[in-house]
Amino acid sequence: MAQEKPNLFHFLQRYYESVSDLGMSPYLVLDTSAVIDLEQAFQKRYGLLRSHLFLEELSHTARGMEFIVTEPIKQELVAHHECIRGGRPEISVTTFEKLQRYSSCPTALQDFRRKQEERIDTVRYTARRSHYALFVGKKAEQDPISSEDWSVIDFGVMLGIFGEYQFEQNAATGKRRFTNCPKGIVLSSDAHVLLTLEKLFDFPEGVGLAQYIKPLNVRNYDLHKSEGKK
Numbered sequence: 001m002a003q004e005k006p007n008l009f010h011f012l013q014r015y016y017e018s019v020s021d022l023g024m025s026p027y028l029v030l031d032t033s034a035v036i037d038l039e040q041a042f043q044k045r046y047g048l049l050r051s052h053l054f055l056e057e058l059s060h061t062a063r064g065m066e067f068i069v070t071e072p073i074k075q076e077l078v079a080h081h082e083c084i085r086g087g088r089p090e091i092s093v094t095t096f097e098k099l100q101r102y103s104s105c106p107t108a109l110q111d112f113r114r115k116q117e118e119r120i121d122t123v124r125y126t127a128r129r130s131h132y133a134l135f136v137g138k139k140a141e142q143d144p145i146s147s148e149d150w151s152v153i154d155f156g157v158m159l160g161i162f163g164e165y166q167f168e169q170n171a172a173t174g175k176r177r178f179t180n181c182p183k184g185i186v187l188s189s190d191a192h193v194l195l196t197l198e199k200l201f202d203f204p205e206g207v208g209l210a211q212y213i214k215p216l217n218v219r220n221y222d223l224h225k226s227e228g229k230k
Helices: 008-016 032-046 053-059 071-082 093-101 107-115 117-134 137-142 147-173 191-200 207-211
Strands: 025-030 066-068 182-188 213-217
Touching: 008 053, 008 182, 025 032, 025 147, 032 053, 032 071, 032 093, 032 182, 053 066, 053 093, 071 093, 071 147, 107 117, 107 147, 117 147, 117 191, 147 182, 147 191, 147 207, 147 213, 182 191, 191 213, 207 213
Parallel strands: 025 066, 025 182, 182 213
Antiparallel strands: none
16 A cells, blocks of 8 residues: 655645744745646646646745746746646646746845855856766766756755855854755756755765755655645
8 A cells, every 4th residue: 555645735834844933034946847746736636727826835835935936947837838738738827927927036146146156156066066976878868957957956056055155144243043044945856956956965065055955856745735634
């Protein structure tokens, strides 16, 4: 008998529950694969007109949730929105429109990226070493990593480095340690994204990032609304 999967929304609520007390900022980075899995689960259970409600469920997992959809992911979502399967769009109109309105990079992080470009690039290079250590030979040739995948990985990297930087600044100025540090999740079901980030945490340049960013495979969870017992 298959073991029952934990509910995704309950897990996220538990993951983010310390955010307010610590003064941290919740982030959720959405990959195309996660969007499709959630959208399809909600279409099947609640119908096409209510399938967008998974975004509302995600927003309720933490007060002040900041959604991130990178520009390459937004472009990739266009094709999936226009793809019709069984008479239905793979991604509904309402879901698509909401995702297009989400930030691809908040202003504060744009400023940070400009000021800390060298530090970020060093870890981005390590992420590529991480990836190509995992995906080699025919596996890499038959299913190469996409630019969209890299945009999600790179944002996760930047968010983790921002957490390290903010922690350092707080310590230097006597503020609470985690004030304004991010607590983020990269939501995906793509092995390129998930395994590359997980492997990155094994490198000296990436080990500290794991405190601020977590890759999460949506396919390990029940994707229905968070009704009932947590």
